Amino acid sequence: MTARTLVLLGAPGSGKGTQAVHLETELGLKHVASGDLFRDHVARGTELGLRATDYMKRGALVPDDVTIGMLRERLTEPDAQGGVLLDGFPRTMEQSIVLAAMLQELGRRVDAVIYLEIPEEELVERLSGRLICRECQAPFHVTANPFRSCPFGKCHGEHLYQRSDDNPDTVRARIATYHRQTEPVIDYYRLIDLLVTVPGSGPVESVKAAVVEAARKVVSKEQ
Numbered sequence: 345m346t347a348r349t350l351v352l353l354g355a356p357g358s359g360k361g362t363q364a365v366h367l368e369t370e371l372g373l374k375h376v377a378s379g380d381l382f383r384d385h386v387a388r389g390t391e392l393g394l395r396a397t398d399y400m401k402r403g404a405l406v407p408d409d410v411t412i413g414m415l416r417e418r419l420t421e422p423d424a425q426g427g428v429l430l431d432g433f434p435r436t437m438e439q440s441i442v443l444a445a446m447l448q449e450l451g452r453r454v455d456a457v458i459y460l461e462i463p464e465e466e467l468v469e470r471l472s473g474r475l476i477c478r479e480c481q482a483p484f485h486v487t488a489n490p491f492r493s494c495p496f497g498k499c500h501g502e503h504l505y506q507r508s509d510d511n512p513d514t515v516r517a518r519i520a521t522y523h524r525q526t527e528p529v530i531d532y533y534r535l536i537d538l539l540v541t542v543p544g545s546g547p548v549e550s551v552k553a554a555v556v557e558a559a560r561k562v563v564s565k566e567q
């Protein structure tokens with residue numbers, strides 16, 4: 345069977361990261377998050393990281409030429425050959441068109457796009473209370489999803505930190521960027537019948553169950 349490609353779409357704060365960590369262990373797809381790749385480049389001080397920093401601080405998208413090259417490289421790495429779960433990419437129409445071409449070269453395609461739908465007013469609160477594990481990138485929330493155990497069994501909450509772009513000003517800019525540049529991508533996947541919408545509000549556990557059910561249907565379908 346061809347390696348699967350699932351895409352997770354949703355506004356910043358819609359819970360993509362939380363769901364991705366869960367889906368990765370449930371379905372055995374490799375979680376590839378463009379934001380994590382950028383943060384890793386920034387932390388290592390690479391040239392790509394230096395180019396990305398200013399955009400990230402402003403809550404703007406890093407230009408497509410940088411982003412697409414980084415993703416192309418990541419998708420050809422050995423651990424991505426069994427199937428991937430893309431989180432945070434594609435975020436522009438151009439990225440989605442290039443993704444289709446990239447996957448075609450690899451003999452794959454986007455199998456489904458899971459869209460986590462969240463009321464706008466919840467986003468700022470979710471992001472400003474968010475804590476991330478520096479070691480495994482798993483996201484938590486101070487009240488809605490406090491740290492109980494590491495999903496990978498690696499640590500005990502000692503590496504939690506707040507992302508620098510989870511401050512109210514940058515959060516607002518990121519949401520505006522999402523409306524302007526990423527919503528057309530959602531409309532596009534709806535139009536070509538790949539979009540599966542999952543309500544992202546409510547208890548984390550019930551959203552997880554709904555996302556896993558939606559993803560399993562796609563993954564178990566014959567190609």
Ligand code: AMP
Pocket residue numbers: 356378379380382399400401403404405406407411431432433434435436439509518
């Ligand atoms: P995220 O962790 O997905 O919220 O991404 C953090 C930041 O990384 C974003 O605000 C952007 O500056 C940048 N970024 C992540 N993914 C992309 C993408 N697909 N295209 C452009 N910039 C991105």
